[in-house]
Amino acid sequence: MSAPILSALLVIPVAGAALVALLPRENAREAKLAALLTALLTFLVSIPLWTQFRPGNAAMQFVETRAWVPALGLTYKVGVDGISVLLVILTTLLMPICVLASWSITDRVKEYMAAFLILESAMIGSFVAQDLLLFYVFWEAMLIPMLLIIGVWGGRRRVYAALKFFLFTIVGSLPMFVAIIYLYFKSGAQTFDLETLRAALNPAGNEPLPLTVSAARWCFFAFALAFAVKVPIWPLHTWLPDAHVEAPTAGSVILAGVLLKMGTYGLLRFAIPLFPGTAAEFAPIMIVLAVIGVIYGSLMCLAQEDMKKLIAYSSVAHLGFCVLGMFVWNDKALSGSILQMVNHGISTGALFLCVGVLYERRHTRLLEDFGGIAKVMPWYAAVLIIVTLSSIGLPGTNGFIGEFLILLGTFQVKKLPAIFASTGVVLGAAYMLWMAQRVLFGRVTHEENEHLGDLRGREWATLLPLLVLIFAIGVAPNVFLNRVAPTVENYNRQIRAAIRHENERREAENRHRALMTPLEAPGPGDSRK
């Protein structure tokens, strides 16, 4: 625990952004190089998170605690556990790829690169923050860079998409802000420290519960809303297709690869542990919404003509699986959920890169503009097929492990949702393969497509690491699951115990109340008497 690795991960990108911003405007190439080097350096610094992570340990690791504003109960506390460590590394890995994928950007390169690097710090910060307010700061700090990335370097309707993204997110987040402060006072802990708050909100013995049932519901709702917008859970997903379609390639990669995970991660890290009883109460609703997301997202995919929109809706479906796996409190399902978050980052990131490759050549993403690409770009076709299969969840690729674990785990606990969700797998195969078929196979239907060049060195550099990971996770999932499993087991044990405990407590309170007023029949109307 010697070197402050996590703080370094937060500082290096911002420092790089400052450096990039100070370069003269003419030096676009240098700005790209500086950004690439910063992103690579960040990735290198993050490697010890993988090598020095102790897989058997369920607790927070690499923890750093410093006073921030003691008078307000704010601490700078960061750490990673099995839930977040893979996500942090995913972020640092995707960032150099994004910079490389943006090499063709010519407009305002400096600002573009600076926005990406600031975004990286904010994303890593959100994953590692162990103080609620610190988390909120990073969470909101992501907004402006992402707004600019979509709105400045995006497609034709970029302003609309950027505003929609921003407003959806901020409307979702501000109730959470109120809830965070409310918890500070009502929990009695007078701190924003996550672990302390969790303990205070879920007292072990017979101490009174600090929140009333309705207050806990409101708070859970506020947290869940913020995260549900980000995931996005149906029916709050409408910003996502717009944002994805309009964002530049690298923006889509980071949006799908990391930003959406903020939502699922937030549910897992904050909404559920802070209010386990309420989460259990709302679990049926969340499960239903997740399953609707899976099926609805998949059906929407079948109807899309724009490749990016198709992949965007497939994200809704895939993240529906993640949410499903979280609310059944089964170890397998939750491990699958966490792995699926990483998998989705890899596969969907790669898919967006593939779309970007075509878009750079043809400036269109419509399925009907392609066909027979396999003949002119054989290597590209091979890559796209691999990525497609991974997204479908073919055994041997990463996607299989995640979805399979989620469905397996869910089926053990709740049969019906698992059955409905598995239709998503079938539909997923249909729409992804259909997309690949329409793009790659058949005759070359458009003359312009006859002379497209195959993958170039830079494009290989962006895709190859992801391809390696697709197979690595697919073939040796245990290397990854080992790091996740202890945390997951511990997490679920705690949550289940807390749910049971809270239910018993509430029941006891109700019985007590009924005994205290024996003369009056407890009805809905006269609880005030």
Next chain:
Amino acid sequence: MTLGAHDLQLFSPVLILLGTAAVAVTADLYSGKIERGALPFISLGGTVAAAISLLSLWGRNEEAFGGALRIDGLAVVMGLAACAATALSVLMSASYVRSSGIDFGEYYGLMLTAAAGAVMLAQANDLMSVFLGIEIMSIAVYCLTGITRDREKSTEAAMKYFIMGAFSTGFLLFGIALLYGAVVTTGGTEGILQSPSQSSLLRLDALARVPANTPLLAAGLALFLVGAAFKVGAVPFHAWTPDAYEGAPAPVTGFMAGVVKAGVFAALLRSATVAFPHLGLEWGGALAFLAAATMVVGNVCALAQTNLKRLLAYSSIGHTGVILVGIVVASETEHAAAAVLFYVIAYVVMTAGSFGLISLLAREGGELEDISQFSGLASRRPAAAAAMTLFMASLAGIPPTAGFMGKFLIFREAIQNREFLWLAITGIAASVVSAYYYLKIVVAMYMRDPAKGEEFPKGEDRWGAVLGLGLASIATIALGICPAKVLEWCNAAIQSVR
């Protein structure tokens, strides 16, 4: 009452500002010999000197002029905020006034006089000095608003501002008269026998001895609050704000937004703690309602604005609402008053910055006012657009900025109290609304193409505005990331009043 060296020493910040104002005005008379370009330096020097003398008074907690003024932490912190607003505005003004032909000594003289009024207002310990401070400050600001005589809008704004302001001063004065009556006719005179001076009858702590149910006290307090509400632009006394903000030259707008708020809120806080400790009990509900209305009206009206200065005027009404929330809550919770101080400081910095940007981009023909005129700024002047984005994020309360920390501090206190939870939720909802219109500016700067033939003036010869914007940007981020020190000062300042 004798005038001693002690009094003068405590009064020195105001004296320095007034003296510099006199120097600036007279220096201009010899402008044949002295270059007018020296005026901003003179003014800056005076402001910095006043700030230093304020700093030297930190921790003194003494009264001057027989208790008419009290130099304590509150006076120092809010005085410094006023000086900061002044210094930033002088920096932003330097090139602006030269290009618009108003770079005469009176401009700086009036600015420094207004600052002197605000500093004095922050020290005011009896109602007479409150009145004097407000008047010194206001009259100078009226003149500044109309200083571009040949611009119709400016003259109109000054006229409106003056008439409305004069009315509000009337309310204020009448309120003070009633309060005086309340002190004289009830038990407030007890202590007077020991120190029989006129001033002590109007002392703020004398008012605290008046029984809370005295009708005169209630009437006087109501009028007093109306007068103060006018000055800070609280609903329903906000109608002058958009016109005055739009008509005044941009650096003046930034100046008056910050300085007037620093002065008046300091006086309000002091009278709320010292003179009307029962304010929350008697008036809490009404004030809370006004605060909520101010936040909602300000932010909702801002949505419809296309003129940036009018938009920022309505946004300032919204911010006044947030500060009022702090004042309402301050009667109940301990740290809310410190939160108000922090918010005022944050507001001064970010407002000075956003109006500074308008000043920076002003040309000889006038200012860029319509939001659409800022289209494409980011591709021509990336640093300016980045700074403006920062200020907009801060005004909208997006971390890690001063504005976020300020909102966090104030709403934190409101949420703590169950009865004010609704106020916090209203405020947060209003913030969501505000995010949209601040965003419009960012969208225009970054995502729209510049209008044909639109050229943004170069920044090279505008070192003052560039420096001012840089300082404001740094302060905005610093207050957002490491607020601990400033917050400590604010807390100490409030402690020293009690």
